[in-house]
Amino acid sequence: MSTLAYSLEHQPATGRERDRRAVRIWLYAVALVVFALVIVGGATRLTESGLSITEWKPIHGVIPPLSAAEWQEEFELYKQIPQYDQINRGMSLDGFKTIYWWEWSHRLLARGVGFVFALPLAFFWLTGRLEPFLKPRLVGLLALGGLQGAIGWWMVASGLVDRTEVSQYRLATHLTIACIIFAATLWVARGLKPRPSTERAPRFSSRFAIALFVLALLQIYLGGLVAGLRAGLIYNTWPLMDGSLIPSGLLSMEPVWRNFFESHLTVQFVHRCGAYLLLAAALFHAITLWRAAPGTRHARGAVVLVGLVVAQAAIGIATLLMVVPIDLALMHQAGGLIVLAAAVIHARSLHGGYPAVGISAAT
Template sequence: MSTLAYNAETTPATSVERDRTAVRVWLYAVATVLFALVLVGGATRLTESGLSITQWKPIHGVIPPLSAAEWQEEFDLYKQIPQYEQMNRGMSLDGFKTIYWWEWSHRLLARGVGFVFALPLAFFWLSGRLEPFLKPRLLGLLCLGGLQGAIGWWMVASGLSERTEVSQYRLATHLTIACIIYASTLWVARGLVPRPQPSAVPAAARRLAIALVFLALLQIYLGGLVAGLRAGLIYNTWPLMDGALVPDGLMSMEPVWRNFFENVLTVQFVHRCGAYLLFTVSLVHLITLWRAAPGTRHAKGAAVLFVVVLAQAAIGITTLLWVVPLDLALMHQAGGLIVLATAVFHARGLLGSYPVRSVDARV
């Protein structure tokens, strides 16, 4: 059992910086795979491919059908669920292969990100390259990733017996957990960047920056509900919705809480309001920083974040007006991830880098 001291007296700063750089590059690679995973998941949802694989085989499922008989077996299993009976009855085997490959690719990426995270984590941990404070953070991310796999199957299972699609509740949960993992990975990586302590900025600006991270996550959750209900395929006008700024029928369901999750009018309206709130808070944050610290990298970061939010809003409006074409819908989903990443980078930058701790790392 060896002891590696990560402190200014016993470990050269260059050694700590070198290890931090390696860990940071690895985490950025993980985040890149997560970005691709979420986009492929979005394409799987938009092409109605998510229920094409009706069994959860974490190990054996890596291997796709390799013979005509295996393809027919998978197709026969798909024919037993309501989606085939009510939406795709008469689909050809070639048509089934198209949706199967989307879902298989999504699951393969999900398995792949597990290996991309777990194997380097084991290497960095066992070789003593992780500072003590990083270990619980990274172990928590690993556990959250394992939970996400179970949530993914829980989501798929909701569409295999009585529904023709997955539950919007479970879809939004699955998407949001993926984005929490993505944001947390970037947060930790950003904290390992060797930068001087941030210049003095108002506490209100820091709070707003952190609030913007949570607002971006909330907006992604609301977008998941919209996708799950296909709410973007109706009320395709802007700024009016159903002919009004505040349409009638927002609370037509009983009990009232159901409207926020099951009423397509309300869900789309709340998603629009979430976008307006995100836009407003990012603008207020920009003004606050430019007044308090004009010309600093923090103020410039706030400006970049505002521009990204503005661009995402424009993509969202265009996607709605064009009735959710696949390319624009995926661009909008990618934009949500970019907004989230920009908010995370900016907020974490306002807090400065992780300090070098004077604590022994025992391996």
């Protein structure tokens, strides 16, 4: 280790370094709440609860029904949408309360993320604890969170008139934006971690790690389409699908592009292929990085990522074979987020952190 690296590693923490540590811990906490929000959102979808609240009340909606009359009013609103008429006709008020609480909890947690992000952001900003390069990044995250709230209602609205469920296009978009917020939060937080190590990753590996992150995010988007179409409830065999490795009828819809978003068969097949591609890419990355820098923390991180992808694939296969039980489905959704987090942290580690305190940052 060079004298400069040693001195950086052992020097006392400055006020700015302490500020970076505080901001980093806060952002990790935000990411954790976003993680919980996505899982609760998955439970809301799996319990068919997402359409139980038929109005968007960003402020007033934080207060649930408090009387029998208010509960009945909410129930009457739900009775006016196609989901009740075609699927849940005859549902009791107690049954409605069950699905209502899931959706209410999801929306409350979404509001909570806003407070967990906005209030500390204001504190850090007003007390001068944010370096200039951080401010546009954090404001961008806040704006993206606000947009996500609007997208959430846009998604719910798609199931209130002519459908008994939300649009798979909008569901996949809502899920993907949440994961982008999650990933971006981790990217900024990880960039604030001091890493004085002299280990340097090969440039190719750094770029390939970014590609792995994109693949993981794409796979989550494809999973959102599968969930929106309920495509996991059919073709419940593996490795064969509909009796063959490459099932017939993959591109039977016209125009062809619709198959990739609306065909149960094609969407599930593409999701399977996405998993195979992600696993192959992660394995290739780990092998090449280990050969280039054997035993380094970067190489070990690549191996861990492979292990997580394998575990996630195994959970996905089990979920499919058992016809999507809620517990396994939620494990699969959580696994997707964990793989995404590992890919982001690994890519950020290879990319390097923000410049040392006192040096301007551009990435």
